[in-house]
Every structure is written in C-alpha cells, then in structure tokens.
Amino acid sequence: MSLLARLAPHLPYVRRYARALTGSQQTGDQYVRVALEALAAGEQTLPEQLSPRVALYHVFHAIWGTSGAQLEDRNPDQESGGAPADRLMRIAPRSRQAFLLTALEGFTPSEAAQILDTGYPDVERLIAQAQADIDAELATDVLIIEDEPVIAADIEALVRELGHNVIDIAATRTEALEAIAKKQPGLVLADIQLADGSSGIDAVKDILGMINVPVIFITAFPERLLTGERPEPTFLITKPFQPETVKAAIGQALFFHPGRQKIAA
Template identity: 45%
Template sequence: MSSADLAKSIGQELPFLRRYARALTGSQSAGDNYAAATLEAILADRSPLEGVDVRVGLFRAFHAIWESSGQPVADADGGARGQRAQVHLSGLTPNSREALLLNTIEGLRPDEIAKVMQISPEEAEELVQTAMNEMGNALRGKVMVIEDETIIAMDLKGIVQAMGHEVTGIARTHTAAVQLAKEKRPDLILADIQLADGSSGVDAVNELLSTLGDMPVIFITAFPERLLTGDRPEPAFLISKPYTEDQVSSAVSQAMFFASTEGLEAS
C-alpha cells in the first residue's frame, strides 16, 4: 500500500479509534490524546499494520500504548470522577472491557480482537463473555432517555431496565428533558441527536450538564463520524444507528463506571 493510500485508509478509521479510546477513558480529551499517540507511533513504526487490515492494525498499535501506559483512567476529565471510575474498574478482569468494546461497539470478531491483543481467538471470546458478566452485574443507577421516536425510546427503556437500571423517564424534546432531569437527577443520560420538535439532543444535554453538574452521556446517531472529529467538544460515548442490544448494554455498562457514586448501587 502506498503512503497516500495508507494515509487515506487511516483517516477513514481514525474516528472509530477515537470512539474506542474515549469509551475506555470516559473522556474526549484523554481518548483523543491516546489516538494521537497511536498515530505518532505508527509514523515511527508501521509494523503493527503488517499482515492485518488497517482497522485492526490501528487498534493493535493503540493497545500496545494503552497497555504500556498502565491504562490511567484516573487521568481522564473530571478528576474525582476519573478516580472513582478507576476504583470501579479495578475489580474487572484485565483486558475484558477492551475486548467487549472492540466486539460490541467497534464490530471486531474474536479472531481480530486476538490480533489486536496478541492472544488466541478463544481467549478473546472468553474475555468478551467475562466482561458481559462482570460489567452487567457491577453497578446499578438511574438513566434518563432523550429520544423522540416512541418505538426506539421504548426499546432503549426495555434494554436499560433489563440490565437492572432505573429509567427516570423518557423525554422527546429539549424542554421535556430539562424538566424531567429537574424532577429526578439521573446518573447517566442516553440521548438521540435530533429530537421531535427540531431541537438538538446535544443542546439539551449541554444545558443539563451546566445545571446538574458532570455526568456521563451516551449519544445515539446515524452519523457517528460527525461527532468524532476531535475538533470541538464531542461525546465520550457514542452509539451508531441502527444499534444492537449488545451495543447499548455495553455502552451503558461502560458509562456507569464513570458515573457519580451518588445513587449507584453495587450488585
């Protein structure tokens, strides 16, 4: 592959590396810093890209940096929030959370995850299952859903409740979201980008965060690459439409580890 073709291929995959890195750290800035470090490492040494497709090679290079850095989630945005997350995450099987994200959010097969982590496909598959068991049973909290399409809203509510979380309610507009959050503060927000009245889910969330304080937010969008540019404040957690139940469950479980300890219950 020529340098120009390689640069183009990496550019196409970079938004999804950012998504993965942000979900791991719970932070846009920390995640994007890891993505940038990965690109610098590849410029110095292309060996992680050898024998695999570009996406797998990128994640392989990232994983080497992530492992060598000690996975410092506590350095993520939020200070105390990051430190609480580190405590929550310390009880998980090493590499299980990474394997779960690579599989459910980024769509890598066990054999591809194996190449990323330098393990066997069987070990990769076992790590994904372990993460589902450990993270799904770790924390319980309150989730607010901001979604204007009734069928999708009810589906999201059902997935979240099946995980054992409380759904504080469903808001279909910016105004309704603000009112609902005032009535019962959530630990996590699950929000669509475009709402029924033409208002923005991003604007609604920004207002909520400015009044209620910091909390994790998962955005759902049909165009994830538009929110993975790294050029402005963007989400740490992002799900693509159409989504799967495993994607929602994985993202909610990940995000709960970065929620406030207030209102959370260990299972």
Template identity: 45%
Template sequence: MTSAAELIAVLPYARRYARALTGSQAEGDALVARAIPELPADLPPKLALYARITRLTEDMEVLGHGRPLGRHLLLLTTLEEITLADAARIAGLDEAEAAERVAEARAAVKAASATDVLIIEDEPVIAMDLRMLVQGCGHRVVGIAATEAEAVRLATEKGAGLILADINLGRGGNGIQAVRRILETVSAPVIFVTAYPEQLLTAEGVEPAFVMRKPFDPVTLAIFTYQAITAGRVPLH
C-alpha cells in the same frame, strides 16, 4: 510506513475508542496523540492505532476485577465492531485467550450496579424500545423526553445517573443542545445515539465522549451504559 492520508482516515475510530476507555474527550484525544508517533509496523493503520492505544492503557483497572485487557477487548469487539481475531492481534493475545477475557468482561457488565437513566428520544417506538433495553440492563428509567425543553425539565426535577440522548429531536429541538443545557446543573455521563457516529468526531468544538451507533443490540447497550458510568473513575497510569 503509514501515510498521512491513511492515518487521517482512521483517526475518528481511534478517537472514539480512546474516549470510551477514558470517559473524556480531552483525555481520549491526548491518548491518541501519544499513540500516533509509535505505531507498530506489523499491523494495518487502523489496527495499529488501536494496538498502541491499548498498550498505553493496558494497566487500567479492568471492570473492577478480572484480568487486564478485558475492557479493551470488549470495547473493540462491540463499540468498534472489530472481529475477535483482529482484537486478539491488537491485544497481543491468542484468540482463545481473548475470547476468555471478553467473556469475563461481559459477566462483569451484567453484574454492574444500576443507575437512573433519562432517555431523550422523539420517536415513541424507539423510546419504548430503549426503555425496555435499559430496564433489561438493570437500570431505572426516570423519564422519557421527546423535546429539548422536556429533557431539561425532567433532568432538573428528577436528576439522572446517566443520560441516553438521540441527536435529532425533529421539531422538538436538538439532543446535543438539550444535554448542554442539562449539564449546566446536573452532573451525569451521556451516551449519544445516532446512525452516523463518525459525523460527531470531526475535531471541531466540544464532542461527546460516548457515541453509540443505531441500530444496536442489548449487549452493546449494556456495555455502553457500564462504560459511561465507570470510565471516568478508572485511573490512567
């Protein structure tokens, strides 16, 4: 029997996973609420929540093609940093089958359509690294903004199919506030980048649907960009 304290401790991770699947804070949190009453008893609390969320959404369209659960396994092993063995347990597959579906999902990510990306980052070296990684994923960088004001200006002038934003812009303002201002006139998915993603999942006020932990590798970035671009268009049944 999972205790209330154990459940509270793992909720931020479950909420992040659910939001990444649905592309929406509201839909993701509603999904977690549906999952909590029927957790499998044979798994630890964190894995049990992941498993129930996976079960509730395993009939989702998966990356446009391929077998079910590929998207889930990919997010579990990258976003949630779950081992392949535990991800297989969550999905109810053997490890070899899980590995095959992860490979298929990664191949689909690599074949994803490109989009225009606005980067909001005040550290020049990190900004250039992000530019190279984003371009390596096949996307186009329409601008790099170091301040809140510059981000709003670039978004207004050039638009964006995806926004990749740091949280802390130093003296240049706040990345979350910049995005809020941008989304008043521009409709685009947003990935926030931070070293402490759990701090953004407190259930207080409006929160981002996509939060990526620093540091990250090219594969993780590719998966995040694909998921942010496509998740909102994948129906839940």
C-alpha cells in the same frame, strides 16, 4: 529500523494499559520495563506476523503472565485513579485483560486474541463476562431523550435488561430539563432531533451545565456531531443500532466516567 524506534510510539499506551491492569502506575511501569529488557536481551522476540503494537502487548502479557497473579494480592495505589481502578481490580484477571484491550486500548477482539494467545471465541466470552460484572457494579438511574416511541421502548428495554432504572423518557428539550429537575440521572441516552423540533444537543448541553453525567448519543444524524467545530462526544451510536453496541457503550460510559453514582439499594 531499530527496536526502540519501532516500539517508541506505542510505549505510552502500553504503560497506560499496564497501569489499568495492575491498579498501580509503579507496578505497571515495572512490568513494562521488564518486558523491554527481555526484548533487548533477546529473551523475548516480537512475533513477526503481528503489527508492532500488537506484538508489544503480546510480549508484555508473556512477561506479566509469569508472575502477574501476585499482583492480585495488592491494593490499587492512589495513583490508579480511584473508583474505576477499584472496580477493575474486582474483575477476574483474564476478563479484565480482554475488556481493557478492547474497551480502553481499542484493539479488535481478533487482535486481543492474538495478544492473549487464545481464540476469538474465548476473548468474546471473557469480554461478555467482564461486561456482566461491570453492569452489576454500575447500576444507575437513566434518562432517555428520544421522541420515537418504538425506539424509546427498545432503548428502555435494553437499559432495564442491564439492571439500570429508567427515571423518565423525554421527547423534547423541555421535558428533558423537567425530568432532571425531579431526579438527577447517572446516565443520559439522547437523540439529536426531537419531537417539537428542539435539539437533543442543546438539551444535553443544558444538562451538563448543571450536573456531571456521562452521555451517549444515539442518532440517525451523526454528522451533526462530527463537525470538528466543537468537542465531539466520546460515545456516539448511529441508528439503526445493534443492541450489543448500545449495551457495550453503556458499560464503558459508566465505567470510565469519574464521579458517577450507583443507585441506592
């Protein structure tokens, strides 16, 4: 199989990554082009021990790492997508790489370590640092829709630990709608099965009909959302949940959602 045939399926994704990393579609594409030219000229080779996708990102980083620091003096262009791109460029480059590789591109920390030519513990540290920077940047008001008091308290503690403000804890669909009538949240964390037999799915549907807000479902019944019969949620966490999973989902949901608002100081 030719080099182009091996890499072609992955090129749109490495272009997406390069755009997010550099804050510019033009600059990102330029670095991807240079990486491909280096491969074609034999100046770079795909590591045989890596999958083609991981190997392509590894080569991209070998090229970007030689002069990528120069990009930090540039302002993100208007193509970059606005607020998320601006926030990304305020994260230290190495942490930004680890965060984007795992959160945006879906690589495991082990794969990210191979791409960045570093160790697993270093990638975990970089991701944690990026997450901390994002959490500080994205503080917002949160509505929790959960009918189990102990679980609701656990989620509330996680949310507050990240620096967010919990505006209400709703146990029913009606309470959820009453809560947003008082104050609009910047994030909703919702269970599916609620106290009075009402549905968190319906509550979220009502809320999204009124405001544009990121939603994370935390439920013991994920199969009710993964039916393939309607659009499925981007962020779905299964109970019992790991605290770090919830924290990571909150950061990603807020970071990549367009138009979300930071709480007033």
